[in-house]
Amino acid sequence: MTAATRITVGEDYDVLVGRDLLAQVGGLVPPRAERALVVHPQTLGTYADLAQSALQDAGLEVHRAQVPDAESAKTIATAVDLWDRLGAAAFTRTDVLVAVGGGTVTDLVGFVAATWLRGVAVVQIPTTVLAMVDAAVGGKTGINTQAGKNLVGSFHPPHAVVCDLSTLETLPPDDVRAGLAEVVKGGFIADPRILELIESDPRACQDVRGPVLRELIERKIRVKARIVSEDLTEAWLRETLNYGHTLGHAIEQAEGYRLRHGEAISVGMVFAAELARAGGLIDAELVARHRTVLDSIGLPTADLWGSGVESRFAGLLEAMRRDKKSRGALLRFVVLDGLASVTRLEGPSEDLLRTAYRQVSTRP
Structure with missing residues (x-):
């Protein structure tokens, strides 16, 4: 044993x-x-x-x-x-x-x-x-x-x-996949080896009896352990764990929490990547890697649950304004400015948010 x-x-x-x-x-x-x-x-x-x-x-x-x-x-x-x-x-x-x-x-x-x-x-x-x-x-x-x-x-x-x-x-296979969204998050914000393990064999990382999933779980726990040890009460560093969560939580609320958390966060990470690209922080290749990794394990990369892009965006924007990271009327997003390099985007314009949302509101 x-x-x-x-x-x-x-x-x-x-x-x-x-x-x-x-x-x-x-x-x-x-x-x-x-x-x-x-x-x-x-x-x-x-x-x-x-x-x-x-x-x-x-x-x-x-x-x-x-x-x-x-x-x-x-x-x-x-x-x-x-x-x-x-x-x-x-x-x-x-x-x-x-x-x-x-x-x-x-x-x-x-x-x-x-x-x-x-x-x-x-x-x-x-x-x-x-x-x-x-x-x-x-x-x-x-x-x-x-x-x-x-x-x-x-x-x-x-x-x-x-x-x-x-x-x-x-655990149902869909729940295993949904949980892997948080593992992927750890790869993009802190430990790229996580992404490499998934890319090398997406099927092995979903085998609940195999060594790959165990390594992924342990790696993601170590990422979180390091971050929360330095910042328990979310002064800033811990906010990086919310990568993909601002839109993800808004989608969950819009859908009455019928979606699996990981499904919504998966789309939220792609949105955050598109927002960073629209803001000139990362390139198209890193955005594409988000979609490739998440697609490979069967997670969604587009918000196809709603109908009517503009009305859907308006409702999600209102929900995002109630996000815990917001300060007054100031929306704040956790984004990347490189692989495993996290920053904060404060007060992006509504046009920038809409541009990023359009990229995740249609089927790839």
Whole structure:
């Protein structure tokens, strides 16, 4: 059996990556913890059972809570239900929450942990590629509102993150591909070797039992670990992780969160590249590489979900103005000025935005 990889995030916590790691969860909770609340969607009950068994073997009193799957979990109503459960079970500041699920579950449970008694420990057990490489690492937590995605949240680093690659074996192929969008992002903003691995064998990088996907996951986690260690609260460096997210989140909102996050972010990255090219920051070759890499793993590179380019653009622009990176009326975008070289584009004209959007609003 291949040993687990341990990736340290600053001096705060470790991320374990490997196979059959759920049995180790009991040894990763705070030493004074007496109670654990395991939160999971119904579909992941088997993995929650394994986590519960490990926690009970470590002597903890274990409670369970099921939450909805996907973005429907990230609501204030679900958070209130979890707070009520913690109160009824008399959870104290030394106890722990354990999140078993995808990025929506890790975001939600992290937020509940951050706000219960002004902060209790959370162990994240991500079960999707997306959650392993992004949502579960870094301490960003949040829920959605009618105004947009993740506009309510906090920074709350986890106590530990357990990426058990065995849980990916039940993941639908479309979800594996969607998670790879965040991996590709890491390649463009920081680690070009990621892009080379995908370009050399797009099929191998989607094999959940193979070594290539494991290397990609570990590389992307290292990218994020380095960035959040230097900038937990998003003063600037951490904003680079939002590459492709300004338009991507707007598309998700416009489509009622029916799209996979990675699908929207894939288009958002191409838009960001087109915006950088329109602004004279990068050349056509780097833009084309975005499309080639994303196409090779079956991710979309154009916003073909809407109808009517001008009306669609107007709605997306309004949503982008509510993006977390905006400052007053000033729109701010994370863009490239070279491969693995990131900068900020502030206050681009509406004409420049429209020019870039037109490039991603028709079929290539």
